[in-house]
Amino acid sequence: xxxxxxxxxxxxxxxxxxxxxxxxxxxxxxxxxxxxxxxxxxxxxxxxxxxxxxxxxxxxxxxxxxxxxxxxxxxxxxxxxxxxxxxxxxxxxxxxxxxxxxxxxxxxxxxxxxxxxxxxxxxxxxxxxxxxxxxxxxxxxxxxxxxxxxxxxxxxxxxxxxxxxxxxxxxxxxxxxxxxxxxxxxxxxxxxxxxxxxxxxxxxxxxxxxxxxxxxxxxxxxxxxxxxxxxxxxxxxxxxxxxxxxxxxxx
Ligand code: BTN
Numbered sequence: 001x002x003x004x005x006x007x008x009x010x011x012x013x014x015x016x017x018x019x020x021x022x023x024x025x026x027x028x029x030x031x032x033x034x035x036x037x038x039x040x041x042x043x044x045x046x047x048x049x050x051x052x053x054x055x056x057x058x059x060x061x062x063x064x065x066x067x068x069x070x071x072x073x074x075x076x077x078x079x080x081x082x083x084x085x086x087x088x089x090x091x092x093x094x095x096x097x098x099x100x101x102x103x104x105x106x107x108x109x110x111x112x113x114x115x116x117x118x119x120x121x122x123x124x125x126x127x128x129x130x131x132x133x134x135x136x137x138x139x140x141x142x143x144x145x146x147x148x149x150x151x152x153x154x155x156x157x158x159x160x161x162x163x164x165x166x167x168x169x170x171x172x173x174x175x176x177x178x179x180x181x182x183x184x185x186x187x188x189x190x191x192x193x194x195x196x197x198x199x200x201x202x203x204x205x206x207x208x209x210x211x212x213x214x215x216x217x218x219x220x221x222x223x224x225x226x227x228x229x230x231x232x233x234x235x236x237x238x239x240x241x242x243x244x245x246x247x248x249x250x251x
Contacts, residue, residue, distance in 0.1 A: 016043070116137075
């Protein structure tokens with residue numbers, strides 16, 4: 001009802017009132033030969049997953065929880081930007097529906113008011129299918145987050161002071177993801193890279209990097225063509241850090 005024409009994403013759309021994790025659903029679909037661009041949306045998740053083995057709290061009616069099955073038949077190195085591109089798609093969708101400009105905390109956390117508004121979990125299957133999971137905090141209030149999570153997370157409703165339609169947001173997000181997927185397949189990422197650089201909250205600031213248990217401080221200077229973070233370290237040397245290699249603090 002809300003969807004305009006999309007090329008691939010959302011032609012198959014599955015809504016589940018409750019599930020363990022939409023990423024798990026999409027993984028099962030990938031094994032079963034599911035269609036490229038299939039979207040699974042859930043009302044709530046009983047075992048929502050975050051990165052680094054963390055859980056993602058997914059209470060009924062509060063967030064938009066969806067996962068996407070992409071079968072691009074591209075070599076692994078062409079899939080590196082997917083998570084960053086999904087962050088760009090989330091920013092564009094939120095801007096369209098709410099007018100608010102989110103920032104992106106490298107590598108892929110959409111933020112608003114200095115706190116995280118959305119989580120993105122990308123998983124690759126052995127056959128190089130992409131399982132792209134996105135959870136946007138829409139209607140949570142402070143009581144919906146545990147105290148530790150409330151320190152770092154917020155919702156659109158809390159930041160904007162008004163209700164946001166999950167259906168409209170889902171439709172806009174599916175359209176943005178469809179365009180992002182076309183760009184990925186075409187290898188035409190210049191527009192998304194420019195957008196990313198514009199909204200990235202780390203650039204021009206100091207970041208703290210954690211790699212192999214060691215913290216170091218560096219200046220974030222750019223995003224490279226593969227959406228890696230280019231930093232100048234304490235000794236003045238430039239280097240690029242890749243997502244997965246390091247954890248970044250400093251907002
Ligand atoms: C993170 O910030 O650590 C990533 C969180 C990803 C949450 C989404 S919600 C939809 C999809 N299903 C999951 O189990 N996780 C992702």
